[in-house]
Amino acid sequence: MGATYLLSASRSARAPLFTAHDLLLLLYLYPFRLLSALASRDLLYRIARAAEPFLQFHAREWKNTVTRRMLAAPGLDLAPGQAERIARRLVSNAALRLMDDLVLSRPSFHATLGGAEVRGLEHLERARSAGKGVVLLNGHFYAGRLARRYLATIGYPTLTVRHQRPSEDLAGRLGQRILQPRLVRFLHEVIQDEVYVQDPGCTLQILQRLRSGGLVNIHFDARYGARTVESRLLGVPRAFASGIFDIVRLSGCAVVPMLCLGRSKDLRIIFGPRLDIVEASGRDEFVAANLPSFVQTIEKQIAENPEEWTLWMRL
Amino acid sequence: MDAPLSSAEPAGSPDAPARDTMDRIRRVFIASLHLNVRAEDLLYQHKLDEAAGLDSIAVLEFVAALEKEFGIEIEPEFLEIDFLRDLPRLASHIEDLTGRRSGSPS
Numbered sequence: 464m465g466a467t468y469l470l471s472a473s474r475s476a477r478a479p480l481f482t483a484h485d486l487l488l489l490l491y492l493y494p495f496r497l498l499s500a501l502a503s504r505d506l507l508y509r510i511a512r513a514a515e516p517f518l519q520f521h522a523r524e525w526k527n528t529v530t531r532r533m534l535a536a537p538g539l540d541l542a543p544g545q546a547e548r549i550a551r552r553l554v555s556n557a558a559l560r561l562m563d564d565l566v567l568s569r570p571s572f573h574a575t576l577g578g579a580e581v582r583g584l585e586h587l588e589r590a591r592s593a594g595k596g597v598v599l600l601n602g603h604f605y606a607g608r609l610a611r612r613y614l615a616t617i618g619y620p621t622l623t624v625r626h627q628r629p630s631e632d633l634a635g636r637l638g639q640r641i642l643q644p645r646l647v648r649f650l651h652e653v654i655q656d657e658v659y660v661q662d663p664g665c666t667l668q669i670l671q672r673l674r675s676g677g678l679v680n681i682h683f684d685a686r687y688g689a690r691t692v693e694s695r696l697l698g699v700p701r702a703f704a705s706g707i708f709d710i711v712r713l714s715g716c717a718v719v720p721m722l723c724l725g726r727s728k729d730l731r732i733i734f735g736p737r738l739d740i741v742e743a744s745g746r747d748e749f750v751a752a753n754l755p756s757f758v759q760t761i762e763k764q765i766a767e768n769p770e771e772w773t774l775w776m777r778l
Numbered sequence: 779m780d781a782p783l784s785s786a787e788p789a790g791s792p793d794a795p796a797r798d799t800m801d802r803i804r805r806v807f808i809a810s811l812h813l814n815v816r817a818e819d820l821l822y823q824h825k826l827d828e829a830a831g832l833d834s835i836a837v838l839e840f841v842a843a844l845e846k847e848f849g850i851e852i853e854p855e856f857l858e859i860d861f862l863r864d865l866p867r868l869a870s871h872i873e874d875l876t877g878r879r880s881g882s883p884s
Contacts, residue, residue, distance in 0.1 A: 663830035664859040666838040674854040689833035709835045713842040 478636050483521075485638030491561065492645055499565040504575050504727060507562040511555075519554050526550035529775040536697040536778075538766045552770040556726075560605045563727045567608060567653045573616045575727050576609065583734035587619070587678075590717035590737045596673025598711060599721040600738070602684040602761045603773040608654055610723035610732045611680060620656055621678040624669065626687045627659040660687050666710065673716045680721070681707045683761050684774055692750050694758050697765065699778050707757070708750045711740060720760045724771055735760070795869030799878070802847060803869055810843035811836055823863050830859055837862070850875040 499507055519526075526547070533539055533546040541549070566572050590597045599621060601607065611621045629646055631639050651657065658668045669679050684696065688704025695701065711718055720735035738760065741752035765772045804817040811829055813820070829836040837859065845851055850872060862868055 660834075663827070663834055663837070666834040667841070667857045667859060667862075670838060670841070671854040671857040674851075674857070690835060706835050709838060713838050 478631075478634065478639065480635050481637050482633060482635040484633040485635045485642055488634075488638060488642050488646065492642065492649060496565060496568075496649075499562075500569065504562070504566055507565060508559065508726075508728075511558040511562050515555055515558060518558055519551060522554045525776065526554065529553060532697075532699075532775055532778050533769055536699075536766075538697065538762065539769060541769075549770045553775065556605045556770060557773075559726050560608075563609055564650075564653045566727050567612055568649065572612065572727075576613045576616070576730055578728065579613050579730040579732065581614075581617070581732045581734075583736075586734045586736050587719055590719045591676060591678075593717055594676055595714060596676055596716040597678050598673070598707065598716055598718045599678055599680040599734075600683055600707075600718050600757065600760055601680065601721045601723065602764055603682050604723050604764070604768070604771045605773060606723035606725050606730055606732075606771065607680075607682075609725075609727055609730050610721070611654070611656070613730060614678075614732065615656065619678055621680050622669065622672045623654055623657040623680045624660060624665070625654070625657055625682070626685065627661055660704075660706075666706070669710055670714055673710075673714045679710075679716075681710075683707060683757055686777070692754060694754055696758060697762060697778060701778070703754075703758070705750055708753060709746065711753070712746065712749045718757075720764070722764050722768070724768060795866055795873055796878070799869040799873055800865055803844065803865060803872070806843045806847045807840055810840045822865050826859075826863055844872070848872050848876055 502510075527550075529550045530543070530546045533541055533549060534543060539546075566575055587597065611623055614621050627647060629643065629650065631643060634643060658665050662668070672679050683703065685704050686702050688706050690705045690709075691702040692705040692708075693700060693702055696703075710716070718738040718740060720738065722731075722733040722735070724731045724733070738753075738756055741749075743749040743752045769775075801817055804820050804822060807813075807822065807826070808815060808817060808820060811825070813825065815825075826837070826840075829840075841852060841857070841862070852871075852875075856871060861871075
C-alpha cells in the first residue's frame with residue numbers, strides 16, 4: 464500500500480477540485496515536514512501511532528479489498544483473521560514510511576540507521592566481481608528507499624529506476640497541479656540516486672552505471688514500461704515491464720534478489736544468490752526463458768512478507 | 779543540423795570521420811530500430827529523438843548493435859543521449875576505438 468492509498472479508498476471517474484488526500488498531502492509536505500526537522504524520529508513515530516486509529520478507519524474499504532486479495536492469493540494460505548491483521552499492519556507500515564521519508568530527507572539520516580542489518584552481502588560481492596554491474600531485483604516494499612540510502616552510506620550506491628509521477632488516483636485537480644509536482648521533488652530529495660523511466664536517456668544511464676560495475680535497483684512488479692510481458696503474480700494475470708530483460712540481455716550484468724524489510728529503527732536488507740540467467744537467441748526467447756524465475760523471486764518475497772508489500776491494491 | 783546523408787557535407791578535414799563510418803552507423807540504426815527508410819534519406823537525430831522518447835530500450839538496442847557491428851565497447855562516460863545524437867562525433871569516436879583514424883591508438 465502506498466501512502467497515496469492510505470488516505471482514501473475510493474476513486475472517482477472525474478477528479479474533484481480538492482480531496483481529503485490533497486489536504487493531508489498539503490499538511491504533510493508543508494507544516495508537518497517543516498516541524499519534523501526539529502522532531503526526533505521517536506517523536507515522528509509516536510505521531511504516526513497517534514494518527515493510526517484515524518488512518519485505520521479511513522482505510523477500511525482499502526483493507527477489505529486487500530484482505531480479499533490476500534485470501535485469494537495462492538501460496539499465502541492465510542486465515543481470514545490473519546489477513547485482516549496483515550491489512551492493518553499495512554496501514555501502520557504506510558504511516559511509518561511517511562515518517563521514514565521525513566527522516567531520509569534530513570542530512571543526518573544515516574545516524575538513525577545505525578542498527579541496520581545486511582545479510583547475504585557475499586552474494587552481492589560475488590556478482591559484482593564479474594565486472595558487468597548488478598541489477599538488484601525486488602518488488603515495491605516499504606523499506607526500499609531506506610535500504611538504498613543505507614547501502615549508499617556503506618559503499619554500495621544504487622541507482623533506482625522509477626516512474627516519476629506518484630499515483631494520482633486520489634488527488635483532486637488542484638492537488639494534481641500543485642501538490643503532486645512538490646511531492647515529486649520531495650521524493651527526489653528522499654531517493655536522490657534515481658532515473659525516471661520516462662527519461663529518453665534512462666536506459667543509457669542504467670547501462671552507464673552497470674558498465675562502471677555499479678548497482679541498479681529495478682522493481683520488477685512495476686507495470687510502467689513501453690514494452691510489457693504477461694504473467695501471473697500471486698495467481699492474478701499481470702503485465703510486467705519487460706525492459707529489465709533487455710537490460711540484462713544487452714549488458715550481461717548479474718541479477719541479485721534484494722529484500723528490504725523493517726523501518727528505520729530495524730532495517731534489514733537481505734541479498735539472495737545471483738539468479739541463473741538463461742541465455743537465448745532472441746529477445747522474446749530470452750524473456751520467455753527468464754520470466755518465470757524473476758516472477759518466482761518476487762512472489763516469494765511477497766508471500767513471506769505480505770505486510771511489507773506496497774502494491775496490494777494494484778495486484 | 780540533422781540532414782539526410784545525401785545532402786551532408788563531405789568529410790573534408792583530417793579529423794572528420796569517414797563518410798562510410800557514418801553511413802554504417804546509419805545502417806545499423808535503421809536495422810536496429812526496424813525503420814523502413816533508406817540510409818541516405820534518414821533524418822538521424824530526429825529519428826533517434828523520436829525513438830528515445832517512445833521507448834528508451836530502443837536506444838539501448840542501437841548501442842548494442844553498434845558495438846557488435848564495429849566490435850567495440852563504448853565507455854560509460856560516452857553513454858549519453860547527446861553524444862549519440864552527434865553523428866560525426868560518434869563516428870569519430872568509433873574510429874578512435876577501432877583504430878581507423880590516422881594517428882589514433884589502435
